[in-house]
Amino acid sequence: MKIAIVCYPTFGGSGVVATELGIALANRGHEIHFITYKQPVRLALLSENIHFHEVNVPEYPLFHYQPYELALSSKLVDMVKLHHIDLLHVHYAIPHAYAGYMAKKMLAEEGITIPMVTTLHGTDITLVGSHPFYKPAVTFSINKSDVVTSVSESLKQDTLRLFDIKGEIDVVPNFIDVSKYDHTFTDCQRSMMATEDEKIVTHISNFRKVKRIDDVVKIFYEIQKEIPAKLMMVGEGPEREPAEQLCEELGISNKVIFLGNSNEIDKILCFSDLFLLPSETESFGLAALEAMISGVPVISSNTGGIPEVNVDGVSGYLSNVGDIKDMSRNALKILQDDQELEKFKAAAKEQALQFDINKIVPVYEFIYQKAFEMA
Numbered sequence: 001m002k003i004a005i006v007c008y009p010t011f012g013g014s015g016v017v018a019t020e021l022g023i024a025l026a027n028r029g030h031e032i033h034f035i036t037y038k039q040p041v042r043l044a045l046l047s048e049n050i051h052f053h054e055v056n057v058p059e060y061p062l063f064h065y066q067p068y069e070l071a072l073s074s075k076l077v078d079m080v081k082l083h084h085i086d087l088l089h090v091h092y093a094i095p096h097a098y099a100g101y102m103a104k105k106m107l108a109e110e111g112i113t114i115p116m117v118t119t120l121h122g123t124d125i126t127l128v129g130s131h132p133f134y135k136p137a138v139t140f141s142i143n144k145s146d147v148v149t150s151v152s153e154s155l156k157q158d159t160l161r162l163f164d165i166k167g168e169i170d171v172v173p174n175f176i177d178v179s180k181y182d183h184t185f186t187d188c189q190r191s192m193m194a195t196e197d198e199k200i201v202t203h204i205s206n207f208r209k210v211k212r213i214d215d216v217v218k219i220f221y222e223i224q225k226e227i228p229a230k231l232m233m234v235g236e237g238p239e240r241e242p243a244e245q246l247c248e249e250l251g252i253s254n255k256v257i258f259l260g261n262s263n264e265i266d267k268i269l270c271f272s273d274l275f276l277l278p279s280e281t282e283s284f285g286l287a288a289l290e291a292m293i294s295g296v297p298v299i300s301s302n303t304g305g306i307p308e309v310n311v312d313g314v315s316g317y318l319s320n321v322g323d324i325k326d327m328s329r330n331a332l333k334i335l336q337d338d339q340e341l342e343k344f345k346a347a348a349k350e351q352a353l354q355f356d357i358n359k360i361v362p363v364y365e366f367i368y369q370k371a372f373e374m375a
Helices: 011-026 068-083 093-108 135-144 154-162 213-226 238-248 263-269 286-293 325-333 339-355 357-373
Strands: 002-006 031-035 050-056 087-091 114-122 148-151 169-171 198-202 229-234 258-259 274-277 298-301 317-319
Touching: 002 011, 002 068, 002 148, 002 286, 011 031, 011 050, 011 087, 011 154, 011 198, 011 357, 050 068, 068 093, 087 238, 087 357, 093 114, 093 135, 114 135, 114 154, 114 317, 135 148, 148 154, 154 169, 198 213, 198 263, 198 286, 198 325, 213 229, 213 238, 213 317, 213 325, 229 263, 238 258, 263 286, 274 286, 274 325, 286 298, 298 325, 298 339, 317 325, 325 339, 339 357
Parallel strands: 002 031, 002 087, 031 050, 087 114, 114 148, 148 169, 198 229, 198 274, 229 258, 274 298, 298 317
Antiparallel strands: none
């Protein structure tokens, strides 16, 4: 099958999932065409079955904001015709589903029928999509998709609550490529980050308000009072600078390392003992899953799709959003007892294996067949 995948090419969860899915589909013999404005960060190599087509948006003084969705829909039409693409899989409702629908209509004018699968990832629904300015377009785009999938049951319910959806939404959870996290390398270089007696706590995100970065710092502040520890902060975003200032105010700057964006997440997680994810909301919690498959237990909020990934008392602990005391207490429960830590590490990895990519990709292949029947 020839599949066009439309996604954001950034470090965010939706782009990562879309890219990993495309690579896995290519490994199963499908021909994959990524169509976006920049080569996705997780797409290291192109191959016979993996292609990248850049969407260029010419700048015209007439436009205050350049019309990316117009350029994208035109590019989709051109690529479908040039490469005889069979199906569109668009990730993130805005503007991808909207542009995909316009491409479908333009192609239909030329007698070409192409099914479209739309995968909802989170903020495209709960934050951007629910804004009154965009809500009509998002509702329309979802309803005009041949098949709609959601990365968690929680996000599906949010979508049904916020929008007037006419059709079914299939829940297909995010996934992890287990083979990439087998940690066959013998040296995690842990000694570069911490001394032998220090525990390593990690947070990975895009450092937006919704991630509650100040809570991460405050939880770690409580942890380091009780045990020797270091905090690894991985990612970039608007909340990084305030977090650095908070570390200075609390007097823990020497115990917190801001690493910026990284393509070596597996190595960072290899030497981590605990992962913090106190988010306001998460549609799924892909960062938690990446931690768990590396044998890192998770201290998280109990919001959105996170409880579908992180099992309370098994792979980590869940607390109410903003309950820093409870999260700190739970973190110390795990970190202060080495036997308890090893138990949680093993259980976290076991729980993550349920989301192995080899179990999820066949579900998407079934979804594609369903889309052909619906188109």
